[in-house]
Amino acid sequence: xxxxxxxxxxxxxxxxxxxxxDRGSGxxxxxxxxxxxxxxxVLGWLAALGAGLILSGIVSGIVGAIFGSAGRQGITxxxxxxxxxxxxxxLLAFLIGGYAAGRMAARxxxxxxxxxxxxxxxxxxxLAIVGGLLGVSFIDQLSGVTLPQGAQNTAQQQAPQGLGTxxxxxxxxxxxxxxxxxxxxxxWGARTGGRRP
Numbered sequence: 001x002x003x004x005x006x007x008x009x010x011x012x013x014x015x016x017x018x019x020x021x022d023r024g025s026g027x028x029x030x031x032x033x034x035x036x037x038x039x040x041x042v043l044g045w046l047a048a049l050g051a052g053l054i055l056s057g058i059v060s061g062i063v064g065a066i067f068g069s070a071g072r073q074g075i076t077x078x079x080x081x082x083x084x085x086x087x088x089x090x091l092l093a094f095l096i097g098g099y100a101a102g103r104m105a106a107r108x109x110x111x112x113x114x115x116x117x118x119x120x121x122x123x124x125x126x127l128a129i130v131g132g133l134l135g136v137s138f139i140d141q142l143s144g145v146t147l148p149q150g151a152q153n154t155a156q157q158q159a160p161q162g163l164g165t166x167x168x169x170x171x172x173x174x175x176x177x178x179x180x181x182x183x184x185x186x187x188w189g190a191r192t193g194g195r196r197p
Contacts, residue, residue: 037112040104044116045123048097048182055092060085083170087177094120094178098185103192113186117178 063085097120098113105112 036108036115037101037105040101040112041115041119043104044097044099044101044112044182044186045119046097047100048093048116048120048178051096052089052093055089056085059089059092063088079166083173087173090174090177091181094181095185098182099189100185101182102186102189105190107190109186109188109190110183111186112190113182113184114179115182116186117182120178121175 060082063081067081067084094117097116098109101112101116102109
């Protein structure tokens with residue numbers, strides 16, 4: 001029989017630890033203290049890719065209809081429409097991917113949400129490097145080919161003066177929006193994934 005004070009000879013277990021079997025130190029961290037769930041990150045990245053493919057046509061159509069109804073059809077307006085459509089697509093796609101990663105991991109939503117666009121960036125860089133290496137060997141094969149001079153002159157004359165600034169800002173925004181969407185989606189997914197019915 002035990003007294004009212006309980007069993008005082010048993011080892012104490014901290015609130016943040018639970019007993020495990022005899023394979024390790026005797027204590028295992030709680031579920032929320034575990035590391036990164038890379039399966040969640042990879043599946044979130046795949047969800048972002050799929051959502052991006054689906055949303056690109058839908059968002060382009062909606063943004064094109066909105067800007068097309070304004071009646072302007074110049075080169076810069078078409079570029080602005082495409083940039084806005086791309087940024088909205090990136091934000092929504094990585095919001096969905098971050099949500100999926102945070103929801104499946106059910107912990108550290110911000111970390112898992114940010115790892116989704118980071119994984120996408122790393123895969124893109126690796127593919128660009130491999131493509132560049134293969135492209136260099138392909139360009140060597142085309143060393144004797146010359147382009148017509150008329151096409152080069154017309155392209156240089158039509159380029160706006162501030163094109164470098166526009167491309168720099170567009171590139172920074174296109175790099176920033178996936179991380180914003182992934183962070184928001186990851187936090188949202190971890191919050192809803194942590195609830196128990």
